Amino acid sequence: MxxxxxxxxxxxxxxxPEYLQLVRALVGAAASSSGARSPLxxxxxxxxxxxxxxxxxxxxxxxxAIGARDRIVVRCQVAEDRVLVEVIDHGPGFDLDAVPxxxxxxxxxxxxxxxxxxxALMERMADEVNVESGSDGTTVRLxxxxx
Numbered sequence: 001m002x003x004x005x006x007x008x009x010x011x012x013x014x015x016x017p018e019y020l021q022l023v024r025a026l027v028g029a030a031a032s033s034s035g036a037r038s039p040l041x042x043x044x045x046x047x048x049x050x051x052x053x054x055x056x057x058x059x060x061x062x063x064x065a066i067g068a069r070d071r072i073v074v075r076c077q078v079a080e081d082r083v084l085v086e087v088i089d090h091g092p093g094f095d096l097d098a099v100p101x102x103x104x105x106x107x108x109x110x111x112x113x114x115x116x117x118x119x120a121l122m123e124r125m126a127d128e129v130n131v132e133s134g135s136d137g138t139t140v141r142l143x144x145x146x147x
Contacts, residue, residue, distance in 0.1 A: 012071040015063040054118035062091025
């Protein structure tokens with residue numbers, strides 16, 4: 001069986017939180033309605049929407065921190081066995097190795113963490129996560145595979 005890939009869908013949004021719902025809706029629709037052969041079941045589509053929302057939220061916050069008005073690009077490509085999403089921003093970049101580890105979920109200290117969960121969620125829920133970050137921006141690549 002050959003792997004058929006549907007052409008990528010690309011969305012360029014202003015760096016404002018009001019557009020995050022649009023990102024979730026687009027990615028969810030692409031992943032669940034790519035013809036008769038959608039690679040993901042409803043649970044994996046929900047996972048995808050969550051991790052993409054986290055990546056897009058981080059992009060909005062990164063650009064907001066420096067007042068960058070450039071559009072954030074969200075690219076979604078659906079294949080028979082996986083969905084690939086890229087979130088590209090023009091923020092200041094960050095060092096992925098410098099992101100602090102979260103306290104264990106069993107400790108009361110974890111309840112104090114309302115933010116800083118995005119990267120951990122992406123790594124836990126996506127099958128592949130790749131972050132390329134530098135002074136000219138960040139690209140987050142997320143892959144969710146069919147089960």
